[in-house]
Amino acid sequence: MAKAGPASVEFRNVSMRYGSVTAVDNVNFTIEAGKLVTLLGPSGCGKTTTLRMIAGLEIASEGQILIGGKDVTKLSAADRDVSMVFQSYALFPHMSVLENAAYGPTVKGLGKEVAREMAMAKLALVGLKGFENRYPSELSGGQQQRVAVARALVLEPQVLLFDEPLSNLDAKLRRRVREEIRELQQNLNLTVAYVTHDQEEALAVSDRIIVMSNSRIAQEGSPRDLYERPANAFVADFIGxxxxxxxxxxxxxxxxxxxxxxxxxxxxxxxxxxxxxxxxxxxxxxxxxxxxxxxxxxxxxxxxxxxxxxxxxxxxxxxxxxxxxxxxxxxxxxxxxxxxxxxxxxxxxxxxxxx
CATH class of the missing domain: 2.40.50.140 (Nucleic acid-binding proteins)
Incomplete structure (x- = not known):
């Protein structure tokens, strides 16, 4: 089964409203194929809503969302070639590591043997060979995180999304896991959108950073651009x-x-x-x-x-x-x-x- 490979993500004048509240206000950006772009900002700035709109978990009120040049604005999550790693990892506690990782291909009806092979390959990739028969409760936080990544990677999505992936880990482990995520993204040439409120994390993993404030983009650029040439006082103060x-x-x-x-x-x-x-x-x-x-x-x-x-x-x-x-x-x-x-x-x- 040939895969399409990584795809670009483009937002054109995208807004998201919940009644009278505007969560995302007329946002434009492009994530190039094979790049890791971080959405960075304080709580309530609109970054997670933006991520959920890429995933199809929220449908934009206005504007266009394109993945690989194809308009997906009105498509449901199931119809987009996108996987998400949630903050809570959202592993199934009653399933083994292997069953968790094989969940996607199993649901897609690819057959037990194929699903198992695909899952084993991705578990090996994230360093969990030999852990197949354990249950999530028997794993450390860092290992659970890797199972969630393996499960998200198993169908080789065009775009991989991370929502505050390190917030449940202690400081030392956080540094190691963010390095692993960056290495995986570069080695596999993945398109990644990554949400965090931690500016050090954003500086460490990103090709580009989109800083959000009050539902809008305050500035976007390379980590060095934002650190050395902030566009306004908010960005200067928020990054470092x-x-x-x-x-x-x-x-x-x-x-x-x-x-x-x-x-x-x-x-x-x-x-x-x-x-x-x-x-x-x-x-x-x-x-x-x-x-x-x-x-x-x-x-x-x-x-x-x-x-x-x-x-x-x-x-x-x-x-x-x-x-x-x-x-x-x-x-x-x-x-x-x-x-x-x-x-x-x-x-x-x-x-x-x-x-």
Missing amino acids: DANLIDVTIKSVADGQASVAIGPATVPLPSRELQPGPAKVAIRPESLLLSKVQDASVLPGTIRKCAYLGNHLDIVVDTPVGDLFVIQHGHPEMLEQGAPVWLSFAKSGVTLIPPA
Whole structure:
């Protein structure tokens, strides 16, 4: 049985309404075939509803959804070549690991032997060879997660969906399982839409990230784009830590802005902003403790300093407010009240339009 292979997913002006509540508002995006794209955002932003619309578990109120170029907007879940791994794993407790994995082909009437072969192949792929006869209650959280992935993969869907797949795992296991999911996706060339509210997870696994806020897309791009060039204060604050500061753009020439950050003047890419008030987002690791005292540094005093093994978390009181600074390596602790000067790294300091 030849499979079609991974397919692209496209949303064209898609909205989802429940009565007077708009859960997803006029959303447009494309997930390229063979890529892993994360829908990232806080609770209630519309990301899970978007995922459920790809699956056909919710039917869009407006707009078009295409999978592999084919309009599936009104098709039911059963008529789409899509599989979903649920947050709860949704394994059948009375079925063995093998029976769980073989469920899809069995229901499709492919015969017991074929279903068993397909399930065995996918269980081997996720590292569960030898676990076929166990029951879900006899497995760890990470193993249950893998059974859910094997079951979703068994029919080789065009699109694989993950809804907060790591939220039931502890922190160490989470890192390992997200690496396994990414490896599987790349090795098998799968199209994956992945929902999470955990920005570190999104940065680690994604080809592209779609950040959602209030039922709309706030920004989409590569993990690096979003981290280093956030489109607005929400994205800057949601992806990683950021110091958000009111600044003044003094002048702009050839795409470079001269920016007053308190008493310091710093050159930054203008990002098409004009002279006047703006905001700047500064990553904590992009503030550097400086020995030089000139017009490009910001004076301050140490308010707090905490030792976290491989780095220090520092709060510095400055003319533009308290700034959070991370110093990596094994620096010496800094005394409260000690004077310091902060300079700005080449990356991780970015102008963002005022709201």
